[in-house]
Amino acid sequence: MNKIEIMREYNGHERQRINAFNGVLTSDKDLSKFVSEDRYGSYISYYRFNENQASTIVKQQLDYFNRRNVSFEWKTYSSDEPKNLPDCLLENGFTQEETESFMVLDLAMTDNIAVEESLITEVSDSQGIRDAIDVQEQVWGGDLEWQYRYLLALKKASPDSISIYVIYDNGQPVTSAWITFNGDSPFAGIWGGSTIQSHRGKGYYSLLLNKRIADAKTRGLKYLTIDASDMSKPIVSNRGFTVIATTTGYTSPTR
Structure with a gap:
């Protein structure tokens, strides 16, 4: 199984295109996010940007969701860029959850x-x-x-x-x-x-x-x-x- 190719396919089909029920999918060149109609359930679906943009983009997303008074999850993948994103999230007050394994069955x-x-x-x-x-x-x-x-x-x-x-x-x-x-x-x-x-x-x-x-x-x-x-x-x-x-x-x- 070609892990790089699998991840590329998954990003395109599943993280950049999602079932946006009970909310809306919003995308730009840096990331895609699902904004729930509820207080909880929103999340960053896909992201890719440079390390020097990480802190700014994290603050922008916090402001975006705070203005809507909703909480959100930012799930990081070990295969994604930038690698400094976890540190930026922690520096901005995010709470880290348990690490899981993203697994695929052919x-x-x-x-x-x-x-x-x-x-x-x-x-x-x-x-x-x-x-x-x-x-x-x-x-x-x-x-x-x-x-x-x-x-x-x-x-x-x-x-x-x-x-x-x-x-x-x-x-x-x-x-x-x-x-x-x-x-x-x-x-x-x-x-x-x-x-x-x-x-x-x-x-x-x-x-x-x-x-x-x-x-x-x-x-x-x-x-x-x-x-x-x-x-x-x-x-x-x-x-x-x-x-x-x-x-x-x-x-x-x-x-």
Whole structure:
């Protein structure tokens, strides 16, 4: 797998062109950003500029979002320029999040694994999506209301752009995950992939992973991507995902 070429394709198809539901995509020569209609959920999608511009551009983006009274995330990729961007973000009060591995699966090089469909519920209404987000909040903490609204808006506006899955135990949502599709992009992205503490070790994460791999292959896509935590990385590595870069999120200072 040519990591440089994969990253170039991904940047063009996924970071510079995104599903701008529940917000707007704004681009100029230096960067692309998604501006959410909510207080949270905005982010810098793509960037590329010189090191001597970094401090100025960071301050410009802070001013842009502050004037709109919204928080935003700036996710850095180890493959991107400039290399001094993380230092500039920290110097301007951003909070550094955990580093993850941006990993890609060549779908032509992996086989389907039988999926026990009876354990999986695909959700599309407000209650089902709420259940999916409830799992995420239990696992990761915090208020993810903005994410609930984004997923609901995306599912309503473009139902073929996302599939959301929940595993229930006696009516309780215990695992959730989703997969997104972006128009004619050769990439699909998998997100969520979380199980509450009391139900780990039952293979639910792998079940939804294999389901989403099958979804992407059925659609004839070329690649599947994930930002993998240290917990997820060994599991997806066993399914053939390759590390292309590392990513680190930086959250803007609150006002």
